[in-house]
Amino acid sequence: MSKNKRVLSGMQPSGKPHLGNYLGAMKPHIELQENHECFYFLANYHALTTVRDKDKLAEMTTGLALDYLALGLDPEKTAFFRQSDIPEVTELTWIISTVTPFGLLERAHAWKDSIAKGTKNPTVGLFSYPVLMAADILIYDSELVPVGRDQKQHIEIARDIATTFNHTYGETFIVPEDLIKKEVETILGTDGIHKMSKSYSNTVEIFAPEEDLRKQVMSMVTDPARVRRDDPGNPDVCNVFTLHKIFNSEKNIAEINKNCRNASLGCVDCKKQILESIMEELKAARKKRIELENNLDYIEEVLRRGATRAREVATKTLDRVRNSVGL
Ligand code: SF4
Structure with a gap:
């Protein structure tokens, strides 16, 4: 260095x-x-x-x-x-x-x-x-x-x-x-296809109001082959899992990987978990930005x-x- x-x-x-x-x-x-x-x-x-x-x-x-x-x-x-x-x-x-x-x-x-x-x-x-x-x-x-x-x-x-x-x-x-x-x-966008970018309108905005951020995360496209709740999923093709790998602990990542593949974890719950991790990561910055705006x-x-x-x-x-x- x-x-x-x-x-x-x-x-x-x-x-x-x-x-x-x-x-x-x-x-x-x-x-x-x-x-x-x-x-x-x-x-x-x-x-x-x-x-x-x-x-x-x-x-x-x-x-x-x-x-x-x-x-x-x-x-x-x-x-x-x-x-x-x-x-x-x-x-x-x-x-x-x-x-x-x-x-x-x-x-x-x-x-x-x-x-x-x-x-x-x-x-x-x-x-x-x-x-x-x-x-x-x-x-x-x-x-x-x-x-x-x-x-x-x-x-x-x-x-x-x-x-x-x-x-x-x-x-x-x-x-x-x-x-x-x-x-x-x-980082793919919420469409799961293109790189996250304003030009594709597929972004998760880090300083958006909480409700908007929630909607953006919950709209993320997951494994397209997983149609029903009890279909096993493939985290390797899922953008939500990419985010888990960035924001979550090794232990949780392994758990999500396993539970997605055996269908014991549904996509809605999986997205709620990643939303929580993102909010935790950004909590202090989001608070500070509001203070600075004033x-x-x-x-x-x-x-x-x-x-x-x-x-x-x-x-x-x-x-x-x-x-x-x-x-
Ligand atoms: S459970 Fe999670 S990792 Fe598996 S397909 Fe759904 S969102 Fe993706």
Whole structure:
């Protein structure tokens, strides 16, 4: 484990977080603060490529800050800030865009996917999104960037840009490395088919009111071959069981596995049990989020302090860059 290396991550405000977000990104990000110097920002510049409503953007950005703080992000350990509070990053975006080959961005998976999906009138912002991402990484002298295996390309682009820049103008940037996140089980949505995602409307929202959360969990599709209550089930093909494996003890998992297969446990009861485990896991965070919602001045203060800390690093890097290129 690389102790005290600087870790950078940006989270794009996109609405209500769900179990997939929590297990795949939020929880592991927050755990990193124990052994690393973390710089985490709310990526509201990036969100502008999709959100065109100023009130919604502001609300979602604050909402994401509340989510992370409620889940345990410690602003004393982690520099936590809004991307747009460090405008230096946009100047750096321009400067590094002048050494970024057009073809590099054309090969970006996210760009290719959005064109393949038929995005109407794609914008320059969408195309140059990875340059802003690279600027975010480089401006904070980041050493590690946590990503899933499927997002490795983001870091490769930032590394390519940093290396080209250093080669052209002399050593200026730290070339970042990826920190591949521990593989977690893919969390399927309530439909039991697709990965949990807002775009499939199959989410279990971690901060939803209790009754809504209950309905979402109880609507989960289980083993499709188990039609009647006394049919034996197969936990290996059941998404509810995947969640039990994450949230439950070894002993309970073995019990559920056995009782599903011999049909002594019904799906309704099995879902009630997982609901209880999820609620237990999230109990403290859900309570804290409500408290924080009533203390938005504190949120502003946290983000302001985080921005001051981040800006100190950003201005130094930008000075170095300006000096390197002759501005
Ligand atoms: S009993 Fe539980 S693990 Fe078995 S099929 Fe039903 S929900 Fe899935």
